[in-house]
Amino acid sequence: MTCTSASLLIGVIGGSGLYHLDNLTTIKTVNPETPWGYPSSPITICALPSGTRVAFVARHGKHHNISPSAVPSRANVAALKHLGVRAILAFSAVGSLREEIVPGHFALPTQIIDRTKGVRPASFFEGTSIVAHAAFGEPFSMRLVKWLEGAVARALEEEGRGVVLHRDKCIVCMEGPQFSTRAESVMYRAWGGDLINMSVLPEAKLAREAELGYALIATATDYDSWRPHSEVVTASQVMQTLQANANTSRHLAAAILEDLHASAQGDLFSEERGSMAFSIMPRSVDPKEEDIEKLAYILPEYFKPAN
Numbered sequence: 001m002t003c004t005s006a007s008l009l010i011g012v013i014g015g016s017g018l019y020h021l022d023n024l025t026t027i028k029t030v031n032p033e034t035p036w037g038y039p040s041s042p043i044t045i046c047a048l049p050s051g052t053r054v055a056f057v058a059r060h061g062k063h064h065n066i067s068p069s070a071v072p073s074r075a076n077v078a079a080l081k082h083l084g085v086r087a088i089l090a091f092s093a094v095g096s097l098r099e100e101i102v103p104g105h106f107a108l109p110t111q112i113i114d115r116t117k118g119v120r121p122a123s124f125f126e127g128t129s130i131v132a133h134a135a136f137g138e139p140f141s142m143r144l145v146k147w148l149e150g151a152v153a154r155a156l157e158e159e160g161r162g163v164v165l166h167r168d169k170c171i172v173c174m175e176g177p178q179f180s181t182r183a184e185s186v187m188y189r190a191w192g193g194d195l196i197n198m199s200v201l202p203e204a205k206l207a208r209e210a211e212l213g214y215a216l217i218a219t220a221t222d223y224d225s226w227r228p229h230s231e232v233v234t235a236s237q238v239m240q241t242l243q244a245n246a247n248t249s250r251h252l253a254a255a256i257l258e259d260l261h262a263s264a265q266g267d268l269f270s271e272e273r274g275s276m277a278f279s280i281m282p283r284s285v286d287p288k289e290e291d292i293e294k295l296a297y298i299l300p301e302y303f304k305p306a307n
């Protein structure tokens with residue numbers, strides 16, 4: 001099922017605590033089987049008051065039954081792209097590695113440090129006869145991030161609950177599911193990390209391979225484990241902030257998605273489109289037809305099945 005690109009341009013991935021956008025109108029639910037399996041949850045197509053549609057997927061499932069290492073990120077990103085989405089706005093509950101990023105604050109990261117352990121499939125090309133090297137020096141879509149810096153700050157101010165937005169932060173993505181040790185937490189700060197989660201990778205890499213815009217709205221829930229005289233982070237500590245952050249995230253989505261959809265019709269995501277053209281390596285042998293068919297699901301511009 002493919003929506004027309006004019007009707008559905010933005011996909012939202014909800015993280016811990018954000019399992020639905022029930023402040024928007026649900027139009028329908030779809031559950032497409034992609035060449036990489038089924039998404040984490042059925043995808044809800046929601047409408048804004050104007051009728052503009054967005055697609056929503058719950059990263060850990062609607063009942064939070066998928067652990068961070070097992071999230072089917074390839075299926076999530078592929079399904080969104082196939083539905084007509086051009087950019088993903090991802091939400092994530094994160095630990096703060098900086099005193100000034102107080103639990104309850106929001107942040108827009110611009111860089112990532114990868115501390116995942118190679119157990120998550122991180123490329124659509126993995127296991128195929130085709131090799132591709134996507135550029136990832138700027139792991140987020142900077143035009144989108146800049147756009148969000150203004151729009152999110154305005155929406156948070158309008159909400160009036162004093163949620164502060166931090167810009168230009170570096171997020172560490174760890175494997176989990178256990179939280180970091182105190183020594184690791186201190187080390188990440190020394191490396192320049194400001195935030196920590198278990199989810200931004202491989203999601204951001206896969207969005208890049210699928211030529212989708214991608215930005216993360218990081219919602220701080222805790223101070224991780226670096227503060228010498230404070231308790232280390234626990235799941236129950238995270239839970240305390242999760243609900244308030246999710247409510248703010250839902251408000252934010254309702255406040256900015258209309259304008260984001262309108263901007264998406266312009267050149268906001270022009271950097272991503274066509275970006276894989278020079279990333280796919282010239283081939284010495286013919287690629288397998290089954291691989292072409294698989295990759296055509298996300299990149300029909302480059303992969304055209306024989307029939």
Ligand SMILES: CSC[C@H]1O[C@H](OP(=O)(O)O)[C@H](O)[C@@H]1O
Nearest residue numbers: 015016068092093197198199238
């Ligand atoms: C519930 S604490 C750890 C868990 O929360 C974050 O999930 P998400 O990014 O989907 O909001 C973090 O990345 C971990 O997966």
Ligand SMILES: Nc1ncnc2[nH]cnc12
Nearest residue numbers: 093094095196197198224
């Ligand atoms: N401290 C933390 N470490 C990793 N992921 C998190 N998600 C929320 N808090 C976190």
